[in-house]
Each structure stands twice: as structure tokens, then as C-alpha cells.
Amino acid sequence: MLEVRDLEVGYGAITALHGISLKVETGRIVTLIGANGAGKTTTLRAISGLLRARRGQVLLEGLDVTRCAAHELVARGLAHSPEGRMVFANLSVIENLRMGAYLRRDAEGVKRDLEFVYGVFPRLQERLWQQAGTLSGGEQQMLAIGRALMSRPKCLLLDEPSLGIAPKLVQTIFQKIVEINRQLGLTILLVEQSAHMALEISHYGYVLETGRILLEDRAEVLRTNARVREAYLGGG
Amino acid sequence: MQQLVNGLALGSIYALIALGYTMVYGVLRFINFAHADLLMLGAYAGYFVAPALAPVFGEASYGLLAATVFLAAVACAGVGAGIEYLAYRPLRNRPKLTVLITAIGVSLLMEFGCQHPAVFGAKTRPFPQLLPAEQIHFLGATVSRVDMVIPLVTCGLLMGLWWLVQRTRMGMAMRAVSFNQQAAALMGVNNNRVISFTFALGSALAAVAGVLYSVRASGIDPLMGIRPGLIAFSAAVVGGIGDLAGAVLGGLLLGMLETYVGGLPGVSNYRDAISFGMLVVILLVRPSGLLGRAQVEKV
Numbered sequence: 001m002l003e004v005r006d007l008e009v010g011y012g013a014i015t016a017l018h019g020i021s022l023k024v025e026t027g028r029i030v031t032l033i034g035a036n037g038a039g040k041t042t043t044l045r046a047i048s049g050l051l052r053a054r055r056g057q058v059l060l061e062g063l064d065v066t067r068c069a070a071h072e073l074v075a076r077g078l079a080h081s082p083e084g085r086m087v088f089a090n091l092s093v094i095e096n097l098r099m100g101a102y103l104r105r106d107a108e109g110v111k112r113d114l115e116f117v118y119g120v121f122p123r124l125q126e127r128l129w130q131q132a133g134t135l136s137g138g139e140q141q142m143l144a145i146g147r148a149l150m151s152r153p154k155c156l157l158l159d160e161p162s163l164g165i166a167p168k169l170v171q172t173i174f175q176k177i178v179e180i181n182r183q184l185g186l187t188i189l190l191v192e193q194s195a196h197m198a199l200e201i202s203h204y205g206y207v208l209e210t211g212r213i214l215l216e217d218r219a220e221v222l223r224t225n226a227r228v229r230e231a232y233l234g235g236g
Numbered sequence: 237m238q239q240l241v242n243g244l245a246l247g248s249i250y251a252l253i254a255l256g257y258t259m260v261y262g263v264l265r266f267i268n269f270a271h272a273d274l275l276m277l278g279a280y281a282g283y284f285v286a287p288a289l290a291p292v293f294g295e296a297s298y299g300l301l302a303a304t305v306f307l308a309a310v311a312c313a314g315v316g317a318g319i320e321y322l323a324y325r326p327l328r329n330r331p332k333l334t335v336l337i338t339a340i341g342v343s344l345l346m347e348f349g350c351q352h353p354a355v356f357g358a359k360t361r362p363f364p365q366l367l368p369a370e371q372i373h374f375l376g377a378t379v380s381r382v383d384m385v386i387p388l389v390t391c392g393l394l395m396g397l398w399w400l401v402q403r404t405r406m407g408m409a410m411r412a413v414s415f416n417q418q419a420a421a422l423m424g425v426n427n428n429r430v431i432s433f434t435f436a437l438g439s440a441l442a443a444v445a446g447v448l449y450s451v452r453a454s455g456i457d458p459l460m461g462i463r464p465g466l467i468a469f470s471a472a473v474v475g476g477i478g479d480l481a482g483a484v485l486g487g488l489l490l491g492m493l494e495t496y497v498g499g500l501p502g503v504s505n506y507r508d509a510i511s512f513g514m515l516v517v518i519l520l521v522r523p524s525g526l527l528g529r530a531q532v533e534k535v
Contacts, residue, residue, distance in 0.1 A: 089415060
């Protein structure tokens with residue numbers, strides 16, 4: 001579904017990614033773990049066209065989309081729920097969801113997908129007419145994910161869904177991610193600092209360290225890897 | 237009563253110009269200083285197309301006014317979008333100050349470029365008669381026809397714009413772009429298209445105001461936009477910049493102040509000083525304008 005080959009991205013004189021490669025198979029949840037500043041967000045932003053790659057390729061369904069602008073990639077089936085959620089605080093919840101379906105012309109399909117999102121996140125349905133800026137952190141995260149689903153993507157990029165939300169809700173959000181993956185067969189590339197939970201729900205994982213892929217393996221193998229345990233899973 | 241009608245007409249013109257400033261600001265957080273000069277271009281567009289339209293719609297008729305306004309708006313929409321494409325778009329990712337200074341440059345270029353004899357020339361030209369000259373008597377006041385038309389146009393455009401921004405897909409995209417351009421792009425919004433549209437719309441509003449302003453004024457010249465532009469910009473700020481109703485409220489307030497203070501014996505020469513003095517007071521009490529909501533600057 002999604003493949004990154006030898007991707008190099010930099011900001012001015014700084015190189016953030018030194019040629020990384022990764023693959024996300026159709027229908028899988030793949031996670032990218034790493035410390036703060038390892039380049040996880042940069043990777044997602046380069047994939048979704050918010051950042052230009054200096055070198056390397058991004059392939060979506062086998063097609064080279066490295067030079068595509070962010071808004072063109074949405075039309076090709078990529079959705080990105082960005083770091084910091086970026087819900088439109090000045091729009092209502094329902095308008096945010098409709099923005100997710102901005103490019104769609106099939107009113108019936110949009111309606112069905114709204115129902116699906118309400119099914120996954122009943123909280124959103126209770127707050128449809130509320131300004132998104134007044135939602136709690138957890139609710140905003142649900143909205144960001146729901147909004148991304150509204151474009152009916154083939155592949156979803158999720159950046160730190162656990163960031164800045166109540167610990168109790170983190171578990172729920174992760175359950176919902178699994179639910180979405182199972183019910184829609186949606187391919188998901190997940191970026192997380194909470195490596196433990198991310199590896200628990202993923203099929204495959206990559207460990208990113210200062211802009212390079214350090215390790216990659218099936219998630220259950222990474223969970224038991226000594227280095228990963230020490231660096232990202234809190235020792236024991 | 238007479239003062240009220242005059243103030244309403246003048247205020248509605250300022251409101252119309254202020255709507256253009258506030259539309260562009262609302263989406264881009266950027267003051268288009270060339271807005272006043274698009275008003276001037278709109279006036280000249282009207283000056284040139286009106287004689288050609290007169291045989292079709294009849295001399296001095298409502299049809300002629302409507303057709304002139306429409307064509308001037310279309311022409312200015314194109315010019316406004318063109319200015320954005322050539323001057324502002326290349327600076328999209330530069331500091332806001334760079335774009336602001338560029339806008340001042342564009343404004344000066346238009347004001348003084350248009351004074352070249354090969355363009356419009358510096359001398360004042362008489363604006364064609366677009367409406368019947370006889371005045372209307374209304375509740376004891378004598379009103380020119382254009383002064384009756386202007387408040388209706390402003391009111392109609394305010395409602396139309398509100399509908400556009402709140403109820404249409406393009407309006408929703410404009411609000412999304414206004415909040416965060418990257419997030420809008422991730423929804424599939426082509427930011428450049430939304431921004432072009434916003435500039436075209438703002439410039440069309442300037443043209444409508446330009447033609448109506450010229451019908452009231454005695455003549456047009458390349459510097460004609462500066463004073464109403466400055467007042468309307470202040471009106472938009474006082475009303476709460478970015479807010480459509482605020483722009484209209486601010487425009488009406490300034491138009492009324494100017495008319496009433498201008499009619500007082502002894503102080504009429506100080507009307508601008510008094511109007512702007514009151515603005516300072518309003519902004520001291522309500523720094524984000526009458527209808528503006530206090531918001532924290534995004535860092």
C-alpha cells in the first residue's frame with residue numbers, strides 16, 4: 001500500500017531524516033516508534049506532502065507520489081491526522097467532519113461514513129454543534145481521527161494519538177484504532193512515543209533513532225527485544 | 237433626518253469597503269493595502285464601461301448602474317486575483333511583515349503608476365451620470381437616488397457574504413484555511429484556489445464601492461481611494477477585523493460621525509480628528525473591536 005524508499009528530508013542546514021525506508025502492507029497497522037526528535041513526525045509530513053523530500057521516493061499503491069502536493073494526496077486516498085490534532089477550532093464538530101469529506105461528491109456515502117464515525121466515537125455525535133475548540137483533548141483527538149476517516153482513505157497516517165490526552169482515554173483511543181483497522185480493513189501507519197501500547201496493537205514496527213531506522217520487525221518480536229525494552233519500554 | 241440619511245449613505249460606502257478588507261484579513265490574517273486602489277480601479281472601470289453600456293440600458297438608469305457595477309466588479313476581481321498571484325503568492329512562506337510591505341509597494345505602484353499620462357493621467361475626470369439626477373423626498377429629507385441605493389446594496393452584500401461564509405462549501409474551506417492552512421491542505425483543500433477566490437471577492441467588493449462612491453463624488457482621480465480606504469480600514473478594525481457584521485457596524489459608525497461632526501458649526505474642519513479620536517477611545521475600551529472576540533495570537 002505505502003512504501004518509502006531512501007527518504008531524506010531536512011530543514012535548512014539540518015538533516016532530519018538520513019534516507020529511511022519502510023513498507024506498510026495493505027490492511028496492516030504499522031508503527032514507527034522513537035524518542036522525541038527522532039524524526040517520526042517529519043516522516044509522516046514528508047509522506048503526506050507537507051514537507052518536500054530532498055531525496056528518495058514515496059509510493060502509494062505502487063505509484064510515485066513524492067512530488068504530489070498535500071491536497072492532491074487526499075484525492076489519491078491518503079489521510080493524515082497530524083501532530084497536535086489541528087482540528088479547526090473555529091468550526092463546529094460536524095463542520096470539521098464535513099471538511100474531512102471536502103473532496104467527496106457522494107452525499108449518500110458521506111452520510112454512511114458519518115454514521116460509521118458516530119458509531120466509533122459516540123461522544124462526537126453528542127457534540128455535533130459545539131465549536132471544536134471547546135472540546136477536551138481526548139475529544140479533539142477523536143475528532144481528528146474521525147475527520148481523517150471522512151475522506152474514506154485507503155491509508156491513514158496517525159501522529160501521536162496519545163499525546164496530551166487523559167491516560168484513561170489513551171486506552172480507549174488505541175482500542176478504537178484497532179476497531180477501525182478491523183472493520184474497514186484500513187491500512188494505518190502509526191507514530192507513537194508510547195511504544196508499549198503502539199506495539200501491542202501493531203502488526204509490524206520500525207524503531208527510528210536520530211533520523212535513521214535502527215530496527216524493524218514484527219511487533220511481538222520488537223516487544224521482547226532487549227534494546228527496545230531498555231530504550232522505549234521503560235526497562236523491565 | 238437629512239443628516240441621518242447622509243450619514244447612512246456615507247457609512248454604507250465605508251462599510252462596503254471595510255467588508256473587502258475584513259474578508260481578506262479573515263482568511264489570510266493580512267491587510268491588503270492595495271484594497272483602496274482596487275476601489276480606484278473599479279471607479280475607472282466604471283468610467284470606461286458606462287458610456288458603452290448606456291445605449292443598451294438607457295442613459296442614467298438603474299439598469300445602467302447595475303451593469304456598470306457588475307462589469308467593474310468582474311474586472312477588479314480579475315485584477316485582485318492577479319495581484320495576489322504575482323505579488324503575494326511568491327511570499328506565502330515569508331514573514332508577514334514582508335507581505336505587508338509588498339502590499340504597500342503595490343498600493344503606491346497603482347496610485348502613482350496610474351497617474352502616468354499613458355494610463356489614466358493625474359487630472360480629475362468627471363464621473364458619468366449613472367442614475368437620474370432628480371432627488372427623492374423621503375420623510376422630510378431630500379435624498380439622491382444613489383444614497384437610497386447604497387444602503388440596500390451594502391445590506392444585500394452583507395447577507396450574501398454571511399451566507400457564503402457560513403453556509404457554502406467554499407465558505408467552510410475559507411474558514412478552514414483561515415484557521416490553519418496545513419490542516420486545510422490535509423483535507424484536500426487547494427489553499428491557493430481558496431486564496432485566489434478570496435482576493436477576487438474582496439476586489440469585486442472594492443469595485444462595487446468604487447463605482448457607488450464615484451456616483452456620489454464629483455470626479456475620480458488615481459489617488460481617490462486613499463481617504464475612503466483609510467477610513468474603511470479603521471472601520472474594519474473598530475468593528476472587529478475579520479468579522480463581517482463588525483465591518484458594517486464600524487463603517488456606519490464612522491460615516492455617521494463624519495456626517496454629524498461635519499455638520500456642526502465651528503468644528504467641522506476637525507471632523508477627521510474627532511472621528512479618529514473616538515476610534516482611539518473605542519479601541520482603548522475594546523482592543524479587539526466592537527464585535528471582535530479577544531483571541532490569543534498564534535505562535
